[in-house]
Amino acid sequence: MAIQKHIALILQLLLIALVFEFANGSGLKLGFYKKTCPRAEAIVKRATANYIYRAPSLAASLLRVHFHDCFVRGCDGSVLINSTKNNQAEKDGPPNLSLRGFQVIDAAKTAVEAACPGVVSCADILALVARDAIHQIKGPFWQVPLGRRDGRVSKASESLTLPAPFANITQLKAQFASKGLSVKDLVVLSGGHTVGTSHCSTIATRLYNFTGKGDTDPSLDPKYIPQLKSICFPTDETTLLAMDPGSVRSFDEHYYTTVLKRRGLFQSDAALLNDKKTSAYVKLQAQSHGSTFFNDFQVSMIKMGKIGVLTGKAGEIRKHCAVIN
Structure with a gap:
């Protein structure tokens, strides 16, 4: 009986570990759009560079948008969604009112949609834009595994769980x-x-x-x-x-x-x-x-870019980053 309990406990711990791994990046991979949208990363890079060349200060803002997205509901692009009459979205939560740079993400999305409609998620575009913006100002370059899907839930109240500037x-x-x-x-x-x-x-x-x-x-x-x-x-x-x-x-x-x-x-x-x-x-x-x-x-x-991602058939691929399909 003791052995059966021990085995059951081990299986339970393994299940928890698998769930945690799935929520933290399983399903993402480099070159995810190689066949479905081979120019996606190059298109995002060019769209980002057009803005950062003119306004380098946007790089810090875009890095912050990515961070704020990932720390609420995972890296699912939920911070990009606009509020509606029936829902106040993350974007309008107190910690997010000073976020800037949404026009860069929208421009990159528009350019990608023109090449490959309905294929590349806003969550992936945000992760790429943040990386490319920082690299554009001579910061580090990191590989971005792709395959995130877009979340359909965005609540202003959840933004209050973000790390605060007055936190100890x-x-x-x-x-x-x-x-x-x-x-x-x-x-x-x-x-x-x-x-x-x-x-x-x-x-x-x-x-x-x-x-x-x-x-x-x-x-x-x-x-x-x-x-x-x-x-x-x-x-x-x-x-x-x-x-x-x-x-x-x-x-x-x-x-x-x-x-x-x-x-x-x-x-x-x-x-x-x-x-x-x-x-x-x-x-x-x-x-x-x-x-x-x-x-x-x-x-x-x-x-950080793997926190709580949606992959496979979860979520959706938004047509416009600010609006749920």
């Missing part, structure tokens, strides 16, 4: 672990903050009312605070700040130098110094002359 290290580790991502993935993907900007409103509390007593977050470099306060006033909702000052347009490991100096913009950036593993990685990249950041970023992005 315990919360961040738990959120990444729930998506099958490691502590190393957390600190590596945070390095995406090497490019892009954020609004003053996201750090107003850190600067002016951290504990509700009109104080400042003690984890911020005190020499940096006057500089931030000269740019951001307590009720400022429009001014933009560089995530990685001095390196805002360069995709590099300089972000980790900024964090080590205690000048990371978000509490979630500062939190990386509050864990042995993440802190060690920050120091390694900040002090290294032969950085591993690009290689590490490639690995973590491939993993």
